[in-house]
Each structure stands twice: as C-alpha cells, then as structure tokens.
Amino acid sequence: MEIDSLRDGFDRVAEKRALSSAKALEAIDNVVNEIEQAIVKMQMMNTDSAGNIEHTTVLAELKTKLNETAPLNQLEGSQKELNVALSKYLKLLEKSFNPDISKAYRNVDFEVHTVNNIIANHFYRQGLFDLGDMFVRECGESGGASLKLPFQEMYGILEAMKARNLEPALTWAANHHDQLLQNGSMLEFKLYQLQFLEILCKGSRDRARDEAFQYARTHLKPFASVHKEEFQRLMACLLWVGRLDESPYSDLMSSELWDKIAEELTHQFCSLLGQSRESPLSVAVSAGFQGLPTLLKLTQVMSAKKQEWQVMKQLPVPIDIGPEFQYHSVFVCPVLREQSSEENPPMRMPCGHVVSKQSIMKLSKSSSRPFKCPYCPSEAVASHCKQLHF
Numbered sequence: 001m002e003i004d005s006l007r008d009g010f011d012r013v014a015e016k017r018a019l020s021s022a023k024a025l026e027a028i029d030n031v032v033n034e035i036e037q038a039i040v041k042m043q044m045m046n047t048d049s050a051g052n053i054e055h056t057t058v059l060a061e062l063k064t065k066l067n068e069t070a071p072l073n074q075l076e077g078s079q080k081e082l083n084v085a086l087s088k089y090l091k092l093l094e095k096s097f098n099p100d101i102s103k104a105y106r107n108v109d110f111e112v113h114t115v116n117n118i119i120a121n122h123f124y125r126q127g128l129f130d131l132g133d134m135f136v137r138e139c140g141e142s143g144g145a146s147l148k149l150p151f152q153e154m155y156g157i158l159e160a161m162k163a164r165n166l167e168p169a170l171t172w173a174a175n176h177h178d179q180l181l182q183n184g185s186m187l188e189f190k191l192y193q194l195q196f197l198e199i200l201c202k203g204s205r206d207r208a209r210d211e212a213f214q215y216a217r218t219h220l221k222p223f224a225s226v227h228k229e230e231f232q233r234l235m236a237c238l239l240w241v242g243r244l245d246e247s248p249y250s251d252l253m254s255s256e257l258w259d260k261i262a263e264e265l266t267h268q269f270c271s272l273l274g275q276s277r278e279s280p281l282s283v284a285v286s287a288g289f290q291g292l293p294t295l296l297k298l299t300q301v302m303s304a305k306k307q308e309w310q311v312m313k314q315l316p317v318p319i320d321i322g323p324e325f326q327y328h329s330v331f332v333c334p335v336l337r338e339q340s341s342e343e344n345p346p347m348r349m350p351c352g353h354v355v356s357k358q359s360i361m362k363l364s365k366s367s368s369r370p371f372k373c374p375y376c377p378s379e380a381v382a383s384h385c386k387q388l389h390f
Contacts, residue, residue: 006092010089013082017082019078027074035062042058129151147275154269164198196220200241286325294317351378
C-alpha cells in the first residue's frame with residue numbers, strides 16, 4: 001500500500017515537472033520571437049536621427065508586449081506548483097521511510113567469533129577471495145577461511161564453463177558420482193550431454209560425428225537405461241551434424257542450458273559441502289530489509305501506547321517477508337497470533353477457516369458445545385474440526 005502511494009506521489013511530481021518544463025519553454029520561445037521580430041523591424045529602418053526615434057518606438061513596444069505577457073510570472077507560477085508537489089512528496093518519503101532504524105533493533109547478545117566467521121564465509125562464497133582474506137587478517141579469525149579452498153575450486157569450475165571448458169566440471173562430477181546419485185541429481189549426465197554436443201559442433205561433419213559417437217559409447221551409454229528419452233534425442237542429433245540449429249533438437253544448443261547447468265552445479269557443490277545454496281548473511285539481510293517497515297511501524301504504535309516491544313516473547317503482529325524466505329511450512333494462528341506446533345497444530349473448521357487447536361478449545365469451552373467462527377457466521381463443534389498437516 002505504501003509503495004502504491006509513493007508511486008502515485010512520484011508520478012504527480014513527474015507530471016508537474018513535465019508541465020513546468022513545457023510552460024518554461026513556451027515562455028522562452030515567446031520572448032525570443034518578440035525579440036527577433038523587434039530586431040527585424042529595426043534592421044529595416046533608416047540609421048538617421050528619424051531612424052533612431054523609430055528604434056526607440058520599437059523597443060518601447062517590445063517592452064510593453066513583454067510586460068503584458070509577463071514571462072517571469074508564468075515561470076514562477078509553474079515552478080511554484082512543482083515545488084508544492086515536490087514538498088508533499090518529500091514529506092511522504094519521510095513518513096514512509098523512518099531514517100532512525102535503530103528503533104527496530106532488539107538487544108541480542110552476539111558471539112563476535114561466530115559473526116566474523118559468517119562474514120568471512122560470505123565473502124568467500126561470493127568469490128571475493130581477496131576481500132575475505134583481508135577481513136580474516138584484520139579480525140584475526142583464522143577459522144573463517146575454512147571454506148576458501150572449496151569455493152575457489154567451485155569458481156574455477158564455473159569460470160572454465162564460461163569459456164566452454166567442461167573438463168573441470170566433469171572431473172568434479174565423476175569424483176562425486178555416488179553423492180550426486182544419492183541427491184537424485186542428473187548433473188553428471190547433463191555435463192556429458194553438453195560435452196557431447198560440443199564435440200558434435202566442432203570439426204568436419206564426419207570427424208565430429210565419429211568422435212561424438214565414440215564419446216557417447218564411453219560416457220553416455222551407462223546412463224541410457226535411466227535417461228532413455230534424453231539419450232535417444234542425443235543419438236538423433238548425429239543425423240543433423242553441422243545444422244543442429246535447424247533441427248528439431250535446436251533447444252539443446254541454447255545458451256540458457258549452460259546457465260541452468262552452471263546453476264545446478266553451484267547448488268550441488270554447496271549441498272555436498274553442507275552449505276545452503278545462498279549465503280546465510282545475504283538471506284538474513286534481505287529478509288530483515290523486508291521486515292523492517294513492519295517493525296518500525298510496530299515501534300511507533302507501541303511507543304504511542306507507552307509499551308516496550310523488546311520485552312515481548314513474541315511479536316504481536318505477523319511479519320510477511322515473502323515466499324522466497326519460507327523454507328518450511330509455518331502456520332500462525334490469526335486469533336492467538338501464535339505459531340503452530342506439535343502440541344498446538346492448525347485445525348480446519350467445517351466452514352473452511354483455519355485456527356490453532358488452542359483457539360478452538362478456548363472458543364468451544366468443551367468438545368460438544370457449538371461455537372461461532374471468528375471470521376464468518378458459521379458455527380462449528382470442536383469434534384468436527386480436523387487437523388491440517390503441512
């Protein structure tokens with residue numbers, strides 16, 4: 001809602017600016033035209049004393065016309081409208097974005113050692129190895145460099161893939177064959193598939209076909225029984241050597257396929273290291289950024305009521321940080337504002353609304369007494385409510 005109001009305010013300012021600019025250009029053009037007409041008249045007059053009198057007359061007429069049109073007043077009027085709209089927008093920004101974010105900060109005891117390691121690991125997993133080394137030296141946390149070598153290997157593989165060199169990736173996948181199969185990953189087969197297509201597109205037709213066929217027999221054949229359909233498509237590509245881009249299998253030549261496999265390699269590499277796909281520090285900062293407006297608004301409300309939110313065990317309002325940050329199913333009871341648990345699971349009423357088990361027990365007082373749904377006129381009995389499993 002705040003984003004919509006900010007966007008509307010910005011649009012109004014942009015509209016006033018465009019209107020002010022158009023009026024300014026129009027006023028300037030009118031002044032220039034009057035001056036040019038006066039110059040033309042003066043050039044057509046004589047240069048004697050009588051001509052000087054006529055020049056004075058022309059200049060007087062020019063002055064009168066400029067006073068009548070009042071270009072400065074026009075510019076001031078349009079500029080005033082723009083300043084008013086801009087002033088309102090600045091106030092809207094100040095209202096929407098509280099610069100004092102410290103109000104949303106909660107006093108928590110951090111372990112400096114743990115935080116330093118998280119920051120160092122973030123630099124290494126982002127490929128900022130020099131910056132990570134400098135940070136480790138300055139904070140004196142030698143343990144923070146534990147992931148440096150593994151991520152250097154990962155980025156080396158990714159750089160080689162950008163240069164269409166699959167050997168490092170294939171070597172890594174072969175060394176971790178069993179682990180990839182346990183994860184249900186097709187990464188190794190996909191890498192062999194890319195290498196097969198690279199061989200097929202290089203050299204003369206006959207030579208490329210023979211080399212690709214031999215490569216398929218050596219590396220792709222062990223996967224044929226599991227990936228039968230993909231294997232058949234690859235074998236059909238042998239009939240289109242030199243013109244794969246015109247074949248029914250042109251999608252295999254897409255650069256997006258390389259990007260997707262590089263992304264999957266990153267995911268599997270981090271998984272085998274016991275690391276998440278994304279940096280925990282990046283996730284924490286991004287999630288905090290999304291939840292910050294709600295926390296700031298909460299602090300304002302609690303301050304007006306002269307209450308301190310930091311002493312609360314649970315926040316009185318839910319914080320929506322988007323589905324991209326929800327790594328497991330969570331249900332928060334809309335009545336009690338408490339997160340569900342094994343002892344207090346979510347329960348679906350006959351009308352379709354869902355609340356926690358504790359809410360139902362408080363509403364019903366007993367298992368046989370009907371109670372009204374807090375969100376619709378329907379009535380329900382506790383025994384008719386069913387537990388939901390996420």
